[in-house]
Amino acid sequence: MLQGFIDQFWPSTIDGLALGSIYALIALGYTMVYGVLRLINFAHSEIFMIGTFAALATLHGLSLSPVGGFSLVLLVAVLALIAGAVSGGSAVLLEFIAYRPLRRRGASRLAALISAIGASIFLQQLFARVVIPWWFDLPKEKGPLPIQEHFVERSNVIAIGDFVVSIDKFLIFAGAIIMMLALDLLVNRTKLGRGIRATAQDPETAVLMGVNIDRIVTATFAIGGAMAGVAAALFIMRFEETNYFVGFLLGIKAFTAAVLGGIGNLRGALAGGLVLGLIEMYGSSIFGSEWRDVVAFSVLVLVLMFRPTGIFGESLQQARA
Amino acid sequence: MAILRLNKVRIGAIAVGAVLALGVSACGGGDDDSSSGGGGGDAASSVTIGFMGDLTGENSGIVIPPKQGAQLAIDEYNATNPKTKITLKEYDSQGRPEQATPLAKTAITQDKIVGLIGPAFSGESAQVGPVLEEGKVPSISPSATNAKLAQNGWKYWHRVIANDxxxxxxxxxxxxxxxxxxxxxxxxxxxxxxxxxxxxxxxxxxxxxxxxxxxxxxxxxxxxxxxxxxxxxxxxxxxxxxxxxxxxxxxxxxxxxxxxxxxxxxxxxxxxxxxxxxxxxxxxxxxxxxxPCLIDPAGEASPASKKFADAYKAKFNNDAAIYAAEGYDAATAFITAIKAGNTTAEKINAALSSVDVAGVGKQVKFGSNGEVTATDVxxxxxxxxxxxxxxxxxxxxxx
Known part of the structure; x- marks a missing residue:
């Protein structure tokens, strides 16, 4: 058992960091919305799913021959921009339709939670029944949507013995770190960021201080959605396929990562995502892939037993993020 | 294929097949009418065999080929002007166990079938098995592959496809x-x-x-x-x-x-x-x-397979697809039993245990548990x- 861990240590580490980066980017959306609204936005996984479709459709539209190296970086940047815009827009629209009316009428948080679950199911089925058949000319049923040819040349960035990093995994990790830094700057250094932090701390006082809550909420959803969109673009680069239920499992894992890092805490989301990715990969190298989720969730339970607020604990309102 | 166990993601591609196959089944239906009309002329010397499976549902793409295979075998047999002609009657279970069970009861009590080809899937087979057992009607499935089906001790159940x-x-x-x-x-x-x-x-x-x-x-x-x-x-x-x-x-x-x-x-x-x-x-x-299925539209496996593939193509204007050969073989087993002069369900069932004929894909011979003895994969x-x-x-x- 341990032999497997030793044999696969480096590949597992690299795969774990790449997977964890995607978790982290999705987790940011959960954590931001939770920080500001105290709402678990269960439809966030579908925002990610919409992003993957946007990225894949862009690829179909471009129909390039496989690219590698610098042009791949450029292509991913374009994909991230488009998927980020589409996902961010969808998130804003979602907030406008599914949450804002409830908020206006002062409905309980549980009502918003049900609305979130409803929106999630609605979006999944919308893609399964309407968008996929119409767009990809497939029968109105399930099925993966693979593209026929690859478009990524997976050259290795680093290759020292077992320590092999292919360009796609490197870009995923780098992309997550860059987005995280940018978001950190945005929240801590700009006026909008101050508004977000103020709203997270105390919405009523924030209003008294002249913060437009509706604008802040819209911005929060847009930023969280955009992060999911970037994650979607990186996901498409790595796997080159998507499906209408692609967000479900990833969403659950990302939510777990957010809780693991301390929900409401941006840096916690990044740390939680990376830790979860590594635990999954190490766990499966030791116990076999069928134990992957068991190991991951066992660790989550253990962490929460000793640190109920997650690894980083503090939340958005405590001025940190 | 045990659709019982099908993952939901599987259905997409099958649905494509279904659309194609539905067009074919329309032609198949025409053949069906003409042949049963011919066979019905002499009512006293005619028996009915049922075919049960998903003929219109989302997985029909893999059930219509075996149905056509069975139809082909029976039409070829009827064309030889035998003493007892066979009519093939369709029972569309849509692959649903809850729909298959009442259909099987109707088939036994009202239509007095002497044998059933199907049910196509493992899930419905598990439900229909006891009904056939009670009605003492033999069945031969062309495509249910779940290994557990043979472990029920059923005396009237058979299949012409090797299990998982x-x-x-x-x-x-x-x-x-x-x-x-x-x-x-x-x-x-x-x-x-x-x-x-x-x-x-x-x-x-x-x-x-x-x-x-x-x-x-x-x-x-x-x-x-x-x-x-x-x-x-x-x-x-x-x-x-x-x-x-x-x-x-x-x-x-x-x-x-x-x-x-x-x-x-x-x-x-x-x-x-x-x-x-x-x-x-x-x-x-x-x-x-x-x-365990033979899909051989080019007829490369054997002369029998070539003959079948050509006849299938000529009749249905379509390549022999998945389980078509198995449908043909299932019908062949019944035909062999009926040709030997057995016209009641009980007698046919008894005769099935000694059937030993060359089918398209394999030798058709059943073990005492109803499994086909050939282990060709x-x-x-x-x-x-x-x-x-x-x-x-x-x-x-x-x-």
Whole structure:
């Protein structure tokens, strides 16, 4: 058992960091919305799913021959921009339709939670029944949507013995770190960021201080959605396929990562995502892939037993993020 | 194919098949009427056999071919002007067990069928089995492969397709003999279908002298990195995947990207062009898929197969597709029993136990538990989005 861990240590580490980066980017959306609204936005996984479709459709539209190296970086940047815009827009629209009316009428948080679950199911089925058949000319049923040819040349960035990093995994990790830094700057250094932090701390006082809550909420959803969109673009680069239920499992894992890092805490989301990715990969190298989720969730339970607020604990309102 | 165990992602591609096949079934229906009209002229010397399966539902794409195969066999028989003509009556269960059970009761009590070809899937077979047992009507399924079906002690139940255990053993033979693989990595999808199939292959290749390592994937997940790393560390000669094509394609793609170049093999759950599509481009080329079914539209396997493929094409204007040969063989078994002068369900059932005729894909002979005794498994090689027949798993070699 341990032999497997030793044999696969480096590949597992690299795969774990790449997977964890995607978790982290999705987790940011959960954590931001939770920080500001105290709402678990269960439809966030579908925002990610919409992003993957946007990225894949862009690829179909471009129909390039496989690219590698610098042009791949450029292509991913374009994909991230488009998927980020589409996902961010969808998130804003979602907030406008599914949450804002409830908020206006002062409905309980549980009502918003049900609305979130409803929106999630609605979006999944919308893609399964309407968008996929119409767009990809497939029968109105399930099925993966693979593209026929690859478009990524997976050259290795680093290759020292077992320590092999292919360009796609490197870009995923780098992309997550860059987005995280940018978001950190945005929240801590700009006026909008101050508004977000103020709203997270105390919405009523924030209003008294002249913060437009509706604008802040819209911005929060847009930023969280955009992060999911970037994650979607990186996901498409790595796997080159998507499906209408692609967000479900990833969403659950990302939510777990957010809780693991301390929900409401941006840096916690990044740390939680990376830790979860590594635990999954190490766990499966030791116990076999069928134990992957068991190991991951066992660790989550253990962490929460000793640190109920997650690894980083503090939340958005405590001025940190 | 045991649709009982079908993963939901499988349905997409089958639905395409269904649309194509529906058009064909319209022609088939016309033939049906004319033949039963001919047979009905002399009512005293005619018996009715039922065909039950999903004829209009989402998986009908793999049920209409065996129905047409059965129709072909019966029409050929009726054309010889026999003493007792046979009418084939359709029962559309849509693959649903709850729909199949009342249909079976109607077939037995009202239509007085003397035999039933079907039910097509394992799930409905499990429900209909006791009804047939009670009504004392023999059945022969062309496509239900769940190994447990034969363990119910049913006296009237038969099938002309080898079960999943036989399939696993057959593919394992090909892996150790045909490929000469010494290190085999077995991956299953943790489903009711994949898990036992993977275990059978593992045990069989081990007794064939190969060393193995196993892993499972989560059908819902997108990232199989941990499985790829395990495979890479094990450095196998061959990889067997027990699961459906939707996951198989993704897995294969990630294996190749991870630098694992071992020959990829899978079972009937992956016998679909979707495997090549999921893997992308030509990545899946050279992969080998096993199935207890014979799909041989070119008629390369044997003269009997050639004759069947040509007759099928001439009658239905379509290539013989999955389970068509098995439908034909199931009907042949009934015809043999009826030709021998048996016209009641009880007598036909008794005669089935001694039937021993050459079918299209295999020798049709039943064991006492109703399983076909032939253990032929056929292997197919992925070439683009086609799956040409390589041959019988026992002797097939890669070209």
């Amino acid at each position: 255990n036989v399939q696993g053993a057959g593919i394992a033979t090909f892996i150790t003999n045909g490929l000469g693989a010494k290190k085999v990595f077995v991956i299953d999808d943790a489903s009711e279908y994949g898990k036992p199939l993977g275990q059978t292959v593992k045990q069989s290749v081990e007794s064939g002298g190969a060393t193995t390592s196993v892993d499972s994937i989560d059908a819902q997940a997108s990232d199989y990195g941990s499985t790829v790393n395990k495979a890479k560390a094990f450095a196998p000669d061959a990889i067997f995947f027990a699961g459906y094509y939707a996951q198989g394609g993704k897995l294969l793609k990630q294996l190749r990207e991870g630098g694992v170049d071992a020959r990829f093999l899978s079972g009937d759950g992956s016998l679909d062009a979707g495997l090549a599509k999921g893997a992308g481009g030509k990545v899946a080329d050279g992969s080998v898929i096993g199935c 056929f292997v197919y090689e992925v070439k683009g989005d086609t799956l040409p027949l390589l041959g019988n798993a026992k002797e097939a070699k890669l070209g």
